[in-house]
Amino acid sequence: MLRAIVLGAAAGGGFPQWNSNAPACRRARAGDRFARRRTQSSLAVSGDGVGWFLINASPDLREQIEATKALVPGGAVRSSPIAGVVLTNADVDAVAGLLHMRERHPFALYATERVMAVIEENAIFGVLARDCVQRVTVPLDTPFEPSGPDGAPSGFEATLFDVPGKVALYLERGRASDQLAGEPGDNVGIELRATGGAARLLYVPSCATMTDAVAGHLRGAAVVCFDGTLWSDDEMIRLGLGAKTGRRMGHMSVSGEDGAMAALHNLGIARKIFVHINNSNPILLDDAPERRHVEQAGWEVGHDGMEIAL
């Protein structure tokens, strides 16, 4: 059986975001039960319920571990159930949590060649001692079985596939505007299934636009956790929170003709969950009309601690 736990359902910045005094963030800060707090995007998965693999290491990882029984040390005085990390891109919200994992706990780190190159180039990730943390470069579209540092099989199979996206914000400088989308492997989705199982779970926290290739991966899945960053393309601008559209940030919107609800409508997916939700997106609020809209369209809105079983 494959088990997954949504460790964080918010986009970069979290909900509330440290420098936002927008109404929704004020409600979350005030403890409003219809505006539940959420940490930054990450998923934990396990094939045996013992060893756990993180899909992205969020800046909130430390807090996420303490909030998640399965991830708290339960063995030797110095130990952790976390056996590995798989990265879907090199964004701050996907990699910053690796810095929490620097206390000589052995684990395996999996990423595409493009994403691993960013890790290699950033000296700060040297805190993950090479004799302790194994760096494994994974080719696109090639199933692999992650294993812990002791080589013990995880009991599930993963495949990374290219998804239209954007290079990390801190790597934008010096690139022409038509170079921001990056290259294959800069942003990927992950397809997971229990070893020998048929049911598939897909985690796609960042998707700039739907393509036939991405739709092909999603079609017929048991569960899809998908990019729910923005409700509409111009919402950051309209709310006075920023100057960028969703398109400029590499995220397709939830609503609209070319949005995620429309794109995933006819793909025969049994369970659809929005994750990586920005604090400006009204679907975060239990009492918002936009929340009712996505639920009526058959979607769930991810929250921290949400459990998935295949």
Ligand code: MLT
């Ligand atoms: C994103 O998903 O667009 C990025 O996480 C933005 C960021 O780096 O803050």
Ligand code: MN
């Ligand atoms: Mn992000």
